[in-house]
Amino acid sequence: MKRILIVEDEAISALDLKRKMEVWGFEVVGVVSYGEEAIEKALESKLDLILMDIMLKGEIDGIMAHKEISKHQDIPVIYLTAYGDMETTRRAQETVPENYLLKPVDDRELKFAVEMALYKNEIKLKINESNQRYQELLDKMKRAVIKVQLKNQGETFIIKDINPAGEKMVKVKREDILGRDISSFFRGIDGDKLLQLFKKAYFTGDFLQSPVMRYSDENLDLWVEAFIYLLPSGEIMAIFEDRTQELKTKKELEKIQSNLSTLMENTKDCIWSTDLDSKVLYLNKAFKEYFNRVYNYQLQEGDNITESVPSPVKDNWKLILERVKKGEQFSITHQHQEGEKPNYYSIFINPIFQEDHITGASFVARNITSWKEKEYKIRNQANLLHNIHEGIIVLDRYLQIKSWNQAAHKIYGWTQTEVKGQSEKDILHTRFQEDTWEKVKEILKDKGIYEGEALQKDRHNQLLMVHLHINTYQDENNQPGYIMLIRDISRQKKAEKKTKEQKIFYEQILNSINEGIIVTDSEDRIKFINQGMHYLADSKGADYSLVHILEGFNKETIHEFAPYYLQARETLQNLEYEAIKVVTPGGRKSYQSGWMIPRLIDGEYQGMICTINDVTRRIKAEKSLAKSKNYYETLFENNSSPTLIFDNNGFIIKANKEAETITGYSRREMVDKMTWMELVTKKDLPRLRQYNKKRQKGDVDVPDKYTFQFYNKKKEIVDALARVVVLPENKETMVSIIDITDYQN
Template identity: 25%
Template sequence: MKKKILIVEDDNLISTIFRMFLKELGYDLLGIVEDGKEAIRLCEKLNPDIVLMDVHLGGDLDGIQTTELIKSKFDIPVIFLSSDTEESTIQRVINTHSYGYLVKPIDKKELGISIELAFYKHQFDLDQKMREKRFRNFITDSPEAILVINEAGGIEYLNCLGLKLFRTAYIEDLMGLQLLSYISDEYQEEFKEKFDRAVQMGQGIEYTHLKFKTIHGDPFDVGLTAAHIEFNGKNNLQFIIRDVTQEYAYREMLAEKADIINHFHDGVVTFDLNGMVKSWNNGCERIFGKSESDMIGKPYSDLSLSGREKSFAEDLLIPTEKNSNYEVELLFDIDGKETYLKLYSSMLKNEKGIDKGIVCYVRDVTVRKKSQLMLEESERRNKDLINAIPDLIFVVNKEGIFEDYKMDDDSVLALPKGEIIGAHLDKVFSGEALKLAEEKIEKVLNVGFMEKFKYEMKTTKGEHWYEARITNLGNDKVMVLVRELHED
């Protein structure tokens, strides 16, 4: 398509020459006018591609004034034509940002070259403006804070979210200032190093965590990236910045919790639904003698359960799913030693409430368990001993309550066994005998040595003398062995 040319020239001879040149060069001449006002009217009506403008026009508007109006209203490129080379004229022309200045007399070839250069330069400028417009729209509408920083570190531009990031509504508070001044002191050296390298090497900045400051000096955490762009005709760095203060606070909270859990004396272990170990704290290392690196990803069966099939589903998964919070005591063989562990388990769920694993709190209860077993064994032996002795025997606790007794003939006391168990000493003993029994029992419990005393008691067989021997059984209990005294 031929480029459309409008000539604005008040000299008929020169106009005729230009008409001939343009025809020979293959351009479409829209018309020739002699004054600025008519030039503006035709530009609005015909929209030429190029205007050839005489600097010194007659009438109300000279060529420079007319060009300023054409540029502001229609953005049409203008090439000046003049024999005037005065500095003042040239300066006025420069201020209009024209696309050329040809000094008369004008060569045809030179005119053609100037028209082509002006046309393509104007097209380039239009493309550049469109790109900048799209870029500004992108920045304005972006869901992230965007800052444009020049190579000296100054703030060239920022969008609304960028203003919000720094807690201001006024772009004037930040424009032209150094971004470095809004970075917390402890992060300035790191930022400057990365920024300088990006400028020198012509590369971007990969995701980085820093601490910024608002215009009021309040710190906040950000994550940022940067890329090179051309903005206002110059190389700049475009920063995309996101406020991650809450995210980092949450991460720090999780790290603190993890550190606390990791330093529990007791163990904390998590399993996935297949029974594979997902986490393993220091307490587990102490209890099982296995490091975190040894256990992560290993199955539940590797925990050295003693003497039976090792089933994660039976031991933990199924009962925990049923009870939400589940307690179980299991025997483990750890380094050849029987170890009793109490496991407290709960289900782990994801953000949608779907089960994703189990967390177990593990406590070593071996000492307590073995003490309990020893006590049970002791009580069993005491009962066996009581049942093997034919005399009257009572087991009494520190409150003076009968917990057990053995006697060949219940009729001696005139009381059935069911009425004695759970009764107080005064059910059997009375008067001086009761007082002696309470004193001796208290002494045996406090000192530990065997005590004995004699007393007379009325039975179904009449008045008889007895000797009571009191022995400490442990666990705040005594055994009272009663023998009838016979005359020699």
């Protein structure tokens, strides 16, 4: 259904037009009364026709609106207006409308005008589409196409069109030659042959094909073949095939064939061909000489090659021809003895085809004896390289992998076949610790060698730490390349990291304990000293790294310390030292105890671990305690009251002289041999046991004074008053006894 826009400022006229259009079978897209609205609607809608009133509301009239729409879209317009004056008509004609109708318009006239406008537009669109397709076809043709029109009864040929391929062939732009006479522009047309063909095609209407002609002028030198025919429009269409390259190729091929023939006759390679019946078709000078030298026969073209060779060679020849008949292209290595050493030939064999049929075979044999010798050496070297533990990778100058050995396969997981020809960047992702590949190349250029560490990735995308040793080399084409010697140090680095972490961990532990610790190396230089030692030595912040342990301290300290250190080093046995006198770097005198512990690896001395405890307070306490003990033992011995001390089990562990007197037992008989229970009478024993039990538990209600009876050595009963004290230090019990027998009596 055709789409129509109505532009009318009178509402009644607009509605009437809309009704008529719909009755006649058209779709009314819209009805507008302003020129601005008409422009907007036309640009946003796909229209087939506009019915345009000239006098509209707003600042833009119908003619102005038509002009603006025409800048963007080609839509046919019929003016409907009540104004027929000359000025309005002139302005309207400038916009080239489809029709100009004065109101009031007869329905039949209006319908005819609308249908004609739509029909003409449809024809116009089809013509445009056809022209567009023709032009696209012309532009896309790979052959040069020129269209000409005859003038003056065939005396002049005017160029009407040329396609891009034609522009490229004759090296001109289309706009420079359109409308020009072909003979004046292309002055090198060979002997007017092409012009004669144009005339003949025009007057006969025949399709003509020219022979290959040369076209030459100051700009071009071409060999072309033309196909010429007459168009229905009366124009001549010429399609040109550029044969220049073809002819050049033909001449070059003839030259190559000549050179090849010369080369084949003068080459050291043996070249020959036979048919499928072993008849020689061609043989060069080198093959003639070889055949005569090996088989002592002057072989000629036309001879059967199998008639002059031994049986084993005949059998192999039959197998070769069988493979040729199957269309195979292959090579073999042939060995024969010439003199004392074997000679090796690599023979390349190809079937000869004629019209898709195999008619024979061609042979090229090259002496590869020297290559075989080199190959043997290279294989030995390769086996050696493949069996060493370090990875070896050979790169070309573009860092593409040429080869790598078995150790590289073991390190990275890829086989040589998988990585050959691949970029090192894509396979290994080498990331140098401090350099880039560009920097490495500069170092290699300057020094010829590079050594360092790098991160790489293996087949499973796992990071590896490797040590690289890179050298340059020249390949068989004298091009630079690189040889990388790789050692996987991932485990080593992990072990070093773990060792470092453990060292830090143990140093933290050692620094957290109160004991002093000094670690020396095999030359007795200090490797480590903990915070506890700094505290004991009054040396916080001092650096003792690599200080000799027997030289870097106070002479008095070294005098006391050195004998133990040297003895432990000589015997390689752990040695304890006790309460040696030292003077700290801060000048403080103290007593120190500890151990000398030699560090051994596989029985070899690696240094010493010295542990140091400051026992100054303990020594002072022990001295004070000894002094107090002497004092109290003197008091205990000279006490006028009989006194016993017994342990938690009741054994008498001490007794004074007065205790010997009152009990009748000597101290030798009592101490560590008798219990207090053996002295107490049966009547008082349960009570005293109860007291002792409660006293051991800390019961404060137990009496510390009480009377009791005991037996002396003579088994006499003695009445006594006891004063009991529990010694706080070791919970031993001290009993002072007063004989109250006479008092009781």
